Amino acid sequence: MIRFLLGRIGFAALILFALSTFVFFLFFVAPGDPARMVAGDKATEAQLVQIRTNLGLDRPIHEQYLSFLGRAAVGDLGFSYRNQQPVTTLIANRLPATISLVIGGVIVWLAVGIPIGIMSARHPGGLRDRLGQAFILVGLSFPTFVLGMVSLYVFYFLPRQAGFTLFPAGGFKPFLPNPALWAWHLALPWATLALTTAAVYARLTRGQMLEVMNEDYIRTARAKGLSEGRVVFKHGMRATLTPLVTQLGADIALLLGGAIVIEQVYGLQGVGALAVQAVNNQDRPIIIGVVLLGGFFIVISNIVVDITYALLDPRVR
Incomplete structure (x- = not known):
């Protein structure tokens, strides 16, 4: 297990090194003046000279190149001259806004998507299966920004027109000192993020469960007299978890790198909103930092997924 883990960490370090090299050559070696790109078009010549020195x-x-790698390795992602920070x-x-959005969204979409997928797979062709597939179709058909705008209209604008507030329009409140206020402001973003993603997990769970429940060992477990719940959750779900863990690791990593659409719709000033502002303002240091951060989250999530594989399936070990 230790050898397996060390191999994955070494491969992750190689991927981060390759990503850092690509980013460096893209922004600092490609044609153009890197100092001008960093400082913007309104920078004076004295400022450009100072930036080139810095x-x-x-x-x-x-x-x-070595200086760039050294700074990135210790968490120094540069300086934004436009923001002076x-x-x-x-x-x-x-990060707190993005992490809060992702954690709540993950809990909601797993709590909704996996049970719907199991219900649909346990009653193939029946009414419950049709309802489950209808949920999947609706969830996959709605673009996230459309669902966000509709939810704001129904749960914020219409109640305000009626003279009361059901949910806030958006914005982020810290978890402390008022967790209830934190959750209230994130309820609509969580629901919007979870509905579309829960449909993916419901479809994935349904497909895997339909395949697993026809295996010989499932029939053997039933022949031994085990209850249907025990067969489904102890034997069937264990084999279904592997693809779910893969999907979950990728989704969490991508969202931690910036849930751009959700953050823009609900005014959550997270990493995604920061990336959009940096692109609009051509703030290259922030763009570099967000790219490296996203790569870091993806690599770490893959390590966690590999470790989870080893724990779930002895054949991996």
Whole structure:
């Protein structure tokens, strides 16, 4: 197990190194003036000279590269001259909103999607299966931004027109000192994120369960007199968890890198909203930081998925 884990960590380090190299050459070696890209078109020549000195752009390319890797390895993602703050500080200030959105969304979509998938698979062709597939079809058909706008209209605008507030329009409140206020502001974003994603998990669970429930060992478990619930949840679900874990790891990593649409619709000032602002303002240090952060989350999630595989399936070990 230790050898397996060390191999995965070594491969993850190689991927992060390759990503950092790609980002460096894309932003600092490609044609153009990196200092001008970082500072913007309104920067004076004196400011450009200072930025070239700060970034080491007046040094040989291999020294710039090693300096970039060294800073990235210790969490120094550069300095945003447009915001006059370190990129690490800007991202750290936005992470609580994104993490809160992702954690709540994951809990809701797993609590909704997996039971619907199991229900649908246990009654193939019946009424429950049709209802489950209808939920899947609706969830997959609605674009996230459309669902977000509809939910704001129904649960915020119409109640306000009637003279009361059911849910806030958006914004993020810290978890402390008022967890209830935190959850109230995130209820609609969680529901919007969870509905579309729960449909994916319901479809995946249904497909895997239909395949697993026809296996010989399931028939053997039933022949031994085990209850249907025990057969489904102890034997059937264990084999179904592997693809679900794969999907979950990828989804969490991508969302932690920035749930752009949800954050824009509900005004959550998270990492996704920061990335959109950086692209609009051509703030290259922030773009670099968000790209590296997203890559880091994806690599870490893959390590966690591999470890989970080993725990779920002895054949992997």
